[in-house]
Amino acid sequence: MNHFASHKGELYAEGVPLADIASRYGTPAYVYSKKALSEHFLAYEQALSGHSHLVCYAVKANSNLAVLKLLADLGAGFDIVSAGELKRVLTVGGSADKTVFSGVGKRADEIEYALKAGIHCFNVESKGELEQIQRIARNLNTTAAISLRINPDVDALTHPYISTGLKENKFGIDIDTAFTVYQQAAALPNVKIIGIDCHIGSQLTEIEPFLDALDRALALVGKLTEIGINVEHLDLGGGLGVRYRDETPPPIKDYIAAVLEKLQERNLTLIVEPGRSITANAGILLTRVEYIKNNGDKNFVVVDAAMNDMIRPTLYDAWLNIEPVHSEANQLEEVCDIVGPVCETGDFLGKDRRLAVKQGDLLCVHSAGAYGFTMSSNYNTRPRAAEIMVDETTIHLVRERETIDSLMRGEHTLPETP
Numbered sequence: 527m528n529h530f531a532s533h534k535g536e537l538y539a540e541g542v543p544l545a546d547i548a549s550r551y552g553t554p555a556y557v558y559s560k561k562a563l564s565e566h567f568l569a570y571e572q573a574l575s576g577h578s579h580l581v582c583y584a585v586k587a588n589s590n591l592a593v594l595k596l597l598a599d600l601g602a603g604f605d606i607v608s609a610g611e612l613k614r615v616l617t618v619g620g621s622a623d624k625t626v627f628s629g630v631g632k633r634a635d636e637i638e639y640a641l642k643a644g645i646h647c648f649n650v651e652s653k654g655e656l657e658q659i660q661r662i663a664r665n666l667n668t669t670a671a672i673s674l675r676i677n678p679d680v681d682a683l684t685h686p687y688i689s690t691g692l693k694e695n696k697f698g699i700d701i702d703t704a705f706t707v708y709q710q711a712a713a714l715p716n717v718k719i720i721g722i723d724c725h726i727g728s729q730l731t732e733i734e735p736f737l738d739a740l741d742r743a744l745a746l747v748g749k750l751t752e753i754g755i756n757v758e759h760l761d762l763g764g765g766l767g768v769r770y771r772d773e774t775p776p777p778i779k780d781y782i783a784a785v786l787e788k789l790q791e792r793n794l795t796l797i798v799e800p801g802r803s804i805t806a807n808a809g810i811l812l813t814r815v816e817y818i819k820n821n822g823d824k825n826f827v828v829v830d831a832a833m834n835d836m837i838r839p840t841l842y843d844a845w846l847n848i849e850p851v852h853s854e855a856n857q858l859e860e861v862c863d864i865v866g867p868v869c870e871t872g873d874f875l876g877k878d879r880r881l882a883v884k885q886g887d888l889l890c891v892h893s894a895g896a897y898g899f900t901m902s903s904n905y906n907t908r909p910r911a912a913e914i915m916v917d918e919t920t921i922h923l924v925r926e927r928e929t930i931d932s933l934m935r936g937e938h939t940l941p942e943t944p
């Protein structure tokens with residue numbers, strides 16, 4: 527269900543007019559729907575019920591504490607890629623023992639922190655990392671549970687920057703080498719093999735690449751069993767796509783059903799690490815039109831959100847639906863680019879859109895709940911946007927808009943020379 531819908535020409539977040547949020551908290555602002563977040567997470571839980579499973583929400587998609595707390599309370603585990611993300615999970619009472627740690631460059635201090643916290647598993651991405659984990663676990667007199675992230679060499683058929691399961695990508699251990707690395711891991715005294723893992727990319731709109739990766743992982747599981755290495759879980763990563771425009775990704779329940787069908791006879795816990803498919807369509811970016819300008823052939827709508835707030839259009843060629851918050855019938859639409867105030871030609875939210883807008887109007891940038899705020903920056907010394915979560919008719923401020931003073935905190939000029 528769409529929780530950002532129009533009633534009588536006014537866009538709402540659940541039961542709250544977006545215009546009310548703008549007048550109370552200003553723009554730009556990210557707005558999340560509590561109901562949408564819950565529904566998307568529960569779709570995974572429902573599809574997986576009856577099979578041993580763990581849904582580890584990928585924190586990097588949207589790491590706001592209110593989002594994490596909501597999901598933790600619904601029983602989510604977490605997929606983290608840094609000590610900072612682990613701290614966020616622990617801060618909201620998320621379970622360390624439902625948390626898996628991914629990433630190619632885990633630092634020693636991060637490994638130590640995660641081991642002490644008692645995470646479920648390290649998704650190990652190289653032989654060097656495996657040896658580092660063994661060393662740290664031995665020093666702490668403990669055992670580290672690990673799985674190897676294999677690179678199954680399948681094409682996720684997505685944007686090259688978010689494709690991760692090909693040999694040419696930096697991620698994982700190629701599947702042939704992985705067999706050897708598993709044998710090496712089995713010989714390490716402070717490491718316990720519990721799983722196998724892969725994550726082939728993001729915004730996948732087909733099931734096939736997932737199933738190809740699964741087949742390859744299962745083949746390796748079979749080879750490992752033959753030599754006495756048994757894994758308890760298979761982690762298929764995240765990556766299920768969402769509809770931004772006219773994409774038709776499989777519904778969560780169809781994707782999971784197809785995966786479970788292949789796992790039927792196997793006594794393997796299934797872990798998934800969805801990020802985008804939980805948060806993308808549970809959030810929007812609210813922005814106000816500052817100026818309308820025209821350079822000869824082109825119309826520009828200059829808004830107060832910029833690439834520092836939402837980098838996906840310029841980084842990934844992402845297309846996000848942009849809609850006026852208040853629409854009137856029979857208004858003249860014009861083709862325009864929606865651009866921000868940042869001094870970069872790449873600073874746009876949308877190009878060649880038909881819109882009827884004037885100075886001061888509010889615009890809603892849809893599908894902004896994943897990789898929106900978390901990828902935002904302070905470029906041009908712009909304070910990051912406020913974050914709001916709506917619960918039916920109640921507006922909750924879940925992150926205050928940054929202040930300019932807070933941006934300069936921690937900076938120092940050189941001492942005066944006499």
Ligand SMILES: *Cc1c(COP(=O)(O)O)cnc(C)c1O
Binds near residue numbers: 764
């Ligand atoms: C980013 C990432 C995810 C989440 O991907 P989505 O496309 O947001 O579902 C899951 N696992 C790993 C290892 C990741 O890097």
